[in-house]
Amino acid sequence: MPDTTPTQQDFTIMAIGQAGRLQYEAILLAGSLRLTNPDFAGKLVICEPQPGSLWKTDPRMSADARAALEGLGAEIVPFESQAFGQDYPFGNKIEALAALPEAPFLFLDTDTLITGDLTTLDLDFTRPSASMRREGTWPRIELYGPGYEAIWKSLYNRFGLDFAASLDLSKPDEYWQRYLYFNAGWFFHESPRRFGARFLSYARSIRDDRPVELVLQELNPWLDQVALPLVIHSFDGGRPGPGLAGLDGEVTCHYRTLPLLYARESDRVVEVLEAVAKDQPLRRVLRDYAPVKAMVYQNQGRRARGLFDRADLPHREQVIRNTLKREGLWLR
Structure with a gap:
């Protein structure tokens, strides 16, 4: 019988493509994958939002961009915007997950190049993680408002999560890096459907009914990065280990x-x-x-x-x- 055991490369790389800047970045991403990993055994899926009530203009890519992407081996998958759309395009990465084939996935922001060998990555899709190439952009602590701990703890409590288990105890109290916080430029999991459903549920809950500790906080454009660590922690994931150093390193560049x-x-x-x-x-x-x-x-x-x-x-x-x-x- 033939060996049907999945290889490390049998996963979906997902990015967003839409009219304007992202369609060109998607071409660069797809071209970099073909150049550096010509034997990649998985799929490259470019998710494209479709016109609807949440878009003032048609978000679909041009015919030339679509042809270029398909010529590079990308599969273009449409999805409907039901929660975010034009007012919060960062939500595309959340809603598009429901349109992916049910297989392990690695999401990459479209403004990413693949520069090295994907097989060198230690991707354990059962333990999700995300990019640590970030700055302390959220929350912004107000003089008389709650601190980092109160803000983050209120979110973990909202979703019944173990806040203490998420902390980096090597960092001091009220220092932003003590608290689980990612850049949403890449993340992965074994199930786009389960991960996406929880990501959408958490993001909508935070947006529509924020805890009182968040009343002074701006959520646009940070909502995806506020919800993401909660979702990752809920699936028993966490900060990336040394086996993922190639992401934001020798293997990918989020430029x-x-x-x-x-x-x-x-x-x-x-x-x-x-x-x-x-x-x-x-x-x-x-x-x-x-x-x-x-x-x-x-x-x-x-x-x-x-x-x-x-x-x-x-x-x-x-x-x-x-x-x-x-x-x-x-x-x-």
Whole structure:
């Protein structure tokens, strides 16, 4: 009998594609997967929101973008927006999970490049995790308001979760890194249906009936990152171990914007970006996207790169952004 045991690569890579910036980023993501992992045994699924009452404009990708993605081996899967839509597009990653095939998945933000070998990742899909490439963006502590512990504990209590088990006790009380908090740029689990249903339930509960400890807190755009650690903890997951260091490392790069990519990412990331963008069939579509046109085809990315020492970057991203803006190199 043939061996039907799943391999480590038999999983779905999921990203969001829609009209505008994301359709071009999806092409770069798909091209980077084909370039660096040509024997990938899983699926690349680009989830596309469909027109409806929650979208003021048609969110679907152009015919040229769809053709480029399908030519790269991506499967385009439609999904309906029933909770978020245009007012909170970050909710796409939550609602799209219901449309995935029921198989282990790795979600990647569309502004991600795959730069290394996916088989080097130690992905235990039964114990979900997410990106730690984050800053202390939420919550924002007000002078006379509740602190980190009170805010996070109120959320764990809301969903009947063990708050104490989520803490990093190596960090002091009321320091933001003590509390489970992720960037939602990547996350994974064995079941998109179960993970997505819980993610949607938690996010809607927080949005529509926030605990009193959250009344001073802004939830847009942070809602997905507020709910995500609760969902991961509820499935017995947690902070990523060393076997996942390749995510946000040698295997993937969540670059956010092309000017930031050129300013701070490795030579390997630039090499992959330019190899994909200069592929002739893809170039015919990507040249319509201003950041690729300027940064790659007109070599402005190299000028941006020359402004920074990657071995001694500013500690705050805002300093990098301000420098790029001053030089007329901030494009998104």
